[in-house]
Amino acid sequence: MEITKKVRDGDVRTVSRLIRNIEDRIPGAKDTIKHIFPHTGKAHVIGFTGSPGAGKSTLIDCLVAELRKRDKTVGVLLVDPTSPFTGGAILGDRIRMQRHALDPGVFVRSLATRGALGGLSKAVGDAIHVLDAMGKDFVIVETVGTGQQEVEIINHAHTVVVVLIPGMGDEIQAIKAGILEIADIFVINKADRDGAGKLYRELMYMLSMADEFPGGWKPPIIRAENMFAADSFGKSLHELTDTINAHYQNLVDKHLLGDRILRKAMLELNEALHNAILDPVLTELVETGDMRRMADMLLKKETDPYTLADEVAGKYLRE
Amino acid sequence: MEITKKVRDGDVRTVSRLIRNIEDRIPGAKDTIKHIFPHTGKAHVIGFTGSPGAGKSTLIDCLVAELRKRDKTVGVLLVDPTSPFTGGAILGDRIRMQRHALDPGVFVRSLATRGALGGLSKAVGDAIHVLDAMGKDFVIVETVGTGQQEVEIINHAHTVVVVLIPGMGDEIQAIKAGILEIADIFVINKADRDGAGKLYRELMYMLSMADEFPGGWKPPIIRAENMFAADSFGKSLHELTDTINAHYQNLVDKHLLGDRILRKAMLELNEALHNAILDPVLTELVETGDMRRMADMLLKKETDPYTLADEVAGKYLRE
Numbered sequence: 339m340e341i342t343k344k345v346r347d348g349d350v351r352t353v354s355r356l357i358r359n360i361e362d363r364i365p366g367a368k369d370t371i372k373h374i375f376p377h378t379g380k381a382h383v384i385g386f387t388g389s390p391g392a393g394k395s396t397l398i399d400c401l402v403a404e405l406r407k408r409d410k411t412v413g414v415l416l417v418d419p420t421s422p423f424t425g426g427a428i429l430g431d432r433i434r435m436q437r438h439a440l441d442p443g444v445f446v447r448s449l450a451t452r453g454a455l456g457g458l459s460k461a462v463g464d465a466i467h468v469l470d471a472m473g474k475d476f477v478i479v480e481t482v483g484t485g486q487q488e489v490e491i492i493n494h495a496h497t498v499v500v501v502l503i504p505g506m507g508d509e510i511q512a513i514k515a516g517i518l519e520i521a522d523i524f525v526i527n528k529a530d531r532d533g534a535g536k537l538y539r540e541l542m543y544m545l546s547m548a549d550e551f552p553g554g555w556k557p558p559i560i561r562a563e564n565m566f567a568a569d570s571f572g573k574s575l576h577e578l579t580d581t582i583n584a585h586y587q588n589l590v591d592k593h594l595l596g597d598r599i600l601r602k603a604m605l606e607l608n609e610a611l612h613n614a615i616l617d618p619v620l621t622e623l624v625e626t627g628d629m630r631r632m633a634d635m636l637l638k639k640e641t642d643p644y645t646l647a648d649e650v651a652g653k654y655l656r657e
Numbered sequence: 658m659e660i661t662k663k664v665r666d667g668d669v670r671t672v673s674r675l676i677r678n679i680e681d682r683i684p685g686a687k688d689t690i691k692h693i694f695p696h697t698g699k700a701h702v703i704g705f706t707g708s709p710g711a712g713k714s715t716l717i718d719c720l721v722a723e724l725r726k727r728d729k730t731v732g733v734l735l736v737d738p739t740s741p742f743t744g745g746a747i748l749g750d751r752i753r754m755q756r757h758a759l760d761p762g763v764f765v766r767s768l769a770t771r772g773a774l775g776g777l778s779k780a781v782g783d784a785i786h787v788l789d790a791m792g793k794d795f796v797i798v799e800t801v802g803t804g805q806q807e808v809e810i811i812n813h814a815h816t817v818v819v820v821l822i823p824g825m826g827d828e829i830q831a832i833k834a835g836i837l838e839i840a841d842i843f844v845i846n847k848a849d850r851d852g853a854g855k856l857y858r859e860l861m862y863m864l865s866m867a868d869e870f871p872g873g874w875k876p877p878i879i880r881a882e883n884m885f886a887a888d889s890f891g892k893s894l895h896e897l898t899d900t901i902n903a904h905y906q907n908l909v910d911k912h913l914l915g916d917r918i919l920r921k922a923m924l925e926l927n928e929a930l931h932n933a934i935l936d937p938v939l940t941e942l943v944e945t946g947d948m949r950r951m952a953d954m955l956l957k958k959e960t961d962p963y964t965l966a967d968e969v970a971g972k973y974l975r976e
Contacts, residue, residue, distance in 0.1 A: 371961065376961075600956060603952050607948070607951055607955065607966065610965065611935065611942075611966045611969055611970075615934065615970050616935045619974075632926055636922040636925075637915065639695050641694075643925040643929040644687050644690065645691060646929065647932065647933035647934070651937070654934065655937070655938075656974070
């Protein structure tokens with residue numbers, strides 16, 4: 339297939355258009371992914387998450403520069419799940435990533451939910467496949483927060499980096515409860531701020547409560563001072579890059595990489611099943627006007643959502 | 658049905674057990690909701706969202722006290738979507754809500770995702786129905802952030818209050834892009850902090866960019882100083898309570914309440930369809946071992962997720 343070859347040859351216009359089509363859910367994009375799929379599985383996928391304002395974009399920008407120094411090619415996907423209605427919000431600080439714009443070894447793209455809710459994680463999974471097939475050694479995915487959708491997005495990664503900053507208030511405790519389960523590496527950014535020591539000790543304490551770590555990998559905590567913001571590449575950046583590589587090597591050594599790949603495969607299969615089974619039913623309900631009629635019945639309290647859904651299932655599912 | 662009567666009589670033990678069953682997805686809970694459904698639709702549902710640390714819980718605590726002064730009964734659902742794996746994290750600051758524990762006019766419950774991903778919005782919708790049927794005049798739902806899932810949760814509300822604080826960094830811009838679409842009322846909390854004026858002006862500017870507001874309701878911005886934290890009920894609290902009531906009255910006057918109720922009904926119908934159509938297929942795929950076999954095929958790159966999903970759809974969906 340012509341387009342598959344162009345993707346593998348790293349043709350930027352083809353890749354850009356394909357990712358746009360994935361985002362817009364153009365049906366043809368699905369067929370292209372089918373053809374690209376056998377050529378994937380080589381890239382090391384790194385996920386970054388953390389609160390808004392934690393400095394993820396700057397950190398990724400520096401990591402990209404460091405990986406380029408080490409002669410690695412990099413794809414970056416900046417995912418914005420915070421704006422489900424407006425779609426495609428461009429973040430000011432992402433402009434910083436522009437310094438890599440002229441480097442053919444770096445490909446950066448933003449992804450946002452367009453139109454209807456849902457499907458962003460699937461779009462991210464597909465976009466990772468594209469950058470992987472394009473031949474990038476590393477694919478970096480950035481998302482914000484640790485809600486359900488963000489966790490789904492981050493589960494596409496082999497290595498998950500959670501970026502924290504001091505002084506985010508007590509509710510960070512709740513976030514950390516979720517974070518602990520997904521983090522392979524912690525970065526305390528802006529570690530020269532008040533409260534950095536307290537945050538470090540809290541993380542250490544939470545890690546000490548865990549019974550065991552898969553593959554014996556206890557998530558390291560990297561303290562990054564303002565060197566990132568100052569655009570200087572210091573000790574922390576080397577440490578982060580080396581730790582990311584070490585995590586991947588540990589997955590390989592302990593035969594755990596297959597588990598990560600399986601996790602991603604199961605996630606994608608689930609999403610594809612959602613699309614193939616639920617979406618056609620919903621589409622038909624809308625097109626026939628049944629959805630509107632059912633909503634009217636609900637408004638009049640003539641029936642309830644569960645009874646209606648059971649009736650629809652009886653009509654569309656085989657025995 | 659005995660349990661329906663007990664819920665309507667406000668029996669706390671029955672309601673607590675029912676909400677627990679909804680959270681745990683006990684199949685019997687669904688049947689109870691079917692019976693309760695005709696007795697719902699009387700409560701004014703208020704949604705609160707905002708960043709972690711924005712002071713939502715304290716604000717809600719004070720609002721509950723104010724509503725009680727006005728002889729209204731209140732149900733509160735504290736939703737924590739940030740911790741999809743651990744489930745049921747109890748936030749320290751929620752303990753403050755305890756002062757209402759002995760007041761029979763107030764019912765407070767936390768909801769978290771248990772076990773598998775997904776379904777939290779549905780659980781929230783059902784729990785709202787329960788508190789509504791229980792006879793509470795107001796049902797307050799608190800969630801964190803404005804990701805896709807949080808927006809789904811907040812869409813169960815008639816009135817959405819977005820709580821912001823100054824000094825959250827530049828990325829707040831991106832959050833606000835999503836927030837503007839869902840907010841009926843803004844609260845700038847901790848408005849005595851540096852940056853409160855800037856945040857106020859930014860919000861005013863964003864609101865000035867909008868072409869029109871449904872029902873002519875331009876979201877008011879309420880500035881709350883530390884009076885909430887100080888547990889004194891000042892001007893801001895009265896203003897917030899009055900504004901919440903005014904928003905509801907505006908929905909009624911402009912014949913827009915039906916649209917909000919329809920939005921909630923469509924959301925619930927979609928979620929019920931997900932459960933009735935997709936879940937049985939996924940369950941069977943897991944139980945028969947087909948899911949595992951398909952994952953193995955994906956790992957070996959023998960096929961791709963889309964092709965597999967189409968095959969499954971062909972097997973389970975009627976022509």
